[in-house]
Amino acid sequence: MAPTLVIAGYYGFGNWGDEAALAVLIRALRSTLPQARLVVLSHDPSQTARIHNNTEAINRWNLFEIHRALSRASAFILGPGGLLQDATSTRSVLYYLGLLRWAQFYKLPTYLIGQGIGPLRSQRAEQWVAKTLQRARFVLVRDRVSYEWALAHGAQALLGEDLAVLLEPFTPVLPSPLRGRGARGEGSEGDERGRSSTADVRATLGLSLRPGLSPKNIKVLHRALRTLSTDFELVFLSFQADQDLAVLKELALAIPVVEARCPDDLLQVMQNVDVLLGMRLHSLVFALLSDVPFCALSYDPKIESFLRRVEEVCEYPVQWWSASETLNESALVSQILGISAQRAELRERLRQARTTLQTAAHHSLDETLRVIASDLRVR
Numbered sequence: 590m591a592p593t594l595v596i597a598g599y600y601g602f603g604n605w606g607d608e609a610a611l612a613v614l615i616r617a618l619r620s621t622l623p624q625a626r627l628v629v630l631s632h633d634p635s636q637t638a639r640i641h642n643n644t645e646a647i648n649r650w651n652l653f654e655i656h657r658a659l660s661r662a663s664a665f666i667l668g669p670g671g672l673l674q675d676a677t678s679t680r681s682v683l684y685y686l687g688l689l690r691w692a693q694f695y696k697l698p699t700y701l702i703g704q705g706i707g708p709l710r711s712q713r714a715e716q717w718v719a720k721t722l723q724r725a726r727f728v729l730v731r732d733r734v735s736y737e738w739a740l741a742h743g744a745q746a747l748l749g750e751d752l753a754v755l756l757e758p759f760t761p762v763l764p765s766p767l768r769g770r771g772a773r774g775e776g777s778e779g780d781e782r783g784r785s786s787t788a789d790v791r792a793t794l795g796l797s798l799r800p801g802l803s804p805k806n807i808k809v810l811h812r813a814l815r816t817l818s819t820d821f822e823l824v825f826l827s828f829q830a831d832q833d834l835a836v837l838k839e840l841a842l843a844i845p846v847v848e849a850r851c852p853d854d855l856l857q858v859m860q861n862v863d864v865l866l867g868m869r870l871h872s873l874v875f876a877l878l879s880d881v882p883f884c885a886l887s888y889d890p891k892i893e894s895f896l897r898r899v900e901e902v903c904e905y906p907v908q909w910w911s912a913s914e915t916l917n918e919s920a921l922v923s924q925i926l927g928i929s930a931q932r933a934e935l936r937e938r939l940r941q942a943r944t945t946l947q948t949a950a951h952h953s954l955d956e957t958l959r960v961i962a963s964d965l966r967v968r
Contacts, residue, residue: 591624592965593896597649597688598670598833601631604829606871608640610703610752611854613954615641617755621958622965628658629668630688640851655688663806663965665692669703669731669752669893671870675714682714689721694718698726698964702957703752705891708733719743722911729957732894749953751895753874754946756852772899792929794821795862795881796844801888806916813921814842821924824862826855828869864929866921867914870895877943882928882935885909886916903942905935925937 596614598606609630618627618671627644631637634646647654659665665688672685692699693818701722707717722728730736731751742790802810814823823844827833830849837844847858856875859865865876865883870891876883877899886892887909896907908924910916928935 591626592622593626593628593661594618594622594666595630595658595662595692595959596666596668597630597685597816598668598672598763598919600629600631600668601637601646601649602829603633603636603831605852606668606669606753606828606869606874607670609762609856609871609875610758612641612852613752613755614666614668614702616757617958618961621962625663625965628662630658632850648828655691657849659692659695659697662695662697663690664961665689665697665699667699667701667704669770671705671889672707673704673706673718675711676708676889679711679714682709682718686717686721689725693724693902698961699724700957700961701725701728701730703749704730704735704955705732705894706729706730706738707891717740720748727957727960729953732891732892734890747953747956749957750898750946751861751870751874752950752954753871754878754943754950755954756856756875756878774872779787790931791820791822792863793861794823794925795826795835795859795865795867795872796823797826797867797869798827798832798840798886799888800869801868801912802836802839802886803913803915804839806912807836809867809918811840811842812916813916814844814953816922817925818842820929821864824858826865826872826875826894828872833869838905839950863932864925865927868892873899877946879941880936880939880943882932882939883907884924884928886912898946899939899942900944903938904940921956922943926945 592841599750600611629637629644629646631646632649634648637646647658654829658819673682689699719742719914722739723923728746729749730746735750736746825844847854847855859875859879861883862881865881867873868886869882873883873885885892885896896909900907
């Protein structure tokens with residue numbers, strides 16, 4: 590009988606970064622276990638089925654459906670994302686730990702794939718996560734901080750990369766999702782990024798912001814972006830619209846918005862961006878995939894972990910600022926202008942970094958899949 594794998598994570602919420610990582614996982618599982626039945630727990634099952642090529646999805650809040658899926662499953666996967674943390678809320682980490690314990694109650698092998706661990710502010714939450722990891726069949730983490738945390742708490746783990754670095758287009762190319770004007774470079778001839786060669790075409794500065802900026806920093810960003818708008822076309826890339834668009838409203842600037850319907854929409858527009866100022870982790874990953882030089886506003890240790898990893902492999906310091914500290918308007922403007930001036934060199938460095946990270950991601954994911962395939966054949 591074909592195996593059934595139940596996959597849980599932050600899916601069906603319109604978070605295009607996590608959906609991108611899930612797409613990579615689904616593609617890899619289908620390649621390794623072509624006969625397997627995949628069932629994704631989702632906030633919006635119809636959205637999940639649409640985005641992921643009719644993958645079966647059930648309501649993540651329906652306990653009866655989850656019970657039925659687990660009782661018939663061969664394995665349980667906690668999929669890619671920063672799920673084991675209590676910075677968002679304690680309820681979130683309890684939900685995912687509860688699913689893992691539930692699966693373990695049914696004697697299912699549990700696999701954690703592409704996980705970011707922490708921040709964990711509660712000692713009790715730390716203990717719960719540590720015990721759950723120790724009971725897992727296999728743990729693949731996406732950054733060194735998570736890897737060292739797992740080892741320090743008595744759990745075995747494999748160090749990998751964020752699975753989204755392996756993203757490939759998985760939906761048909763659709764009309765530009767850019768609201769307010771067409772995607773830059775459409776139908777034009779010019780340089781390698783599809784730009785017109787006319788001198789009056791300005792570079793494009795992509796913005797990816799999320800909640801977490803103080804009113805003071807919103808004002809600093811407003812002034813900095815107004816200054817930069819004389820040199821750049823601005824475009825806002827929303828990686829979770831129900832959260833991110835509120836920040837754009839606070840900025841009080843008329844900036845075109847990418848109306849994404851799937852991760853591919855954002856990746857498509859990112860190809861036409863010259864420099865990114867990113868606050869969302871996966872905006873930085875998408876910039877790397879598109880060879881777009883970037884700088885970052887960090888609100889979470891996962892941002893700094895990714896930046897350190899990129900610096901390690903491309904041997905170039907990535908500029909970033911803490912979102913919790915007061916931003917400096919002139920420093921923001923000068924750094925972004927400086928990145929733009931060096932973008933040809935930086936693109937080449939990012940290409941090298943992308944290749945290195947993708948090779949490492951393939952290796953660790955392949956090792957994980959070999960374990961899963963071996964376990965399911967035994968069962």
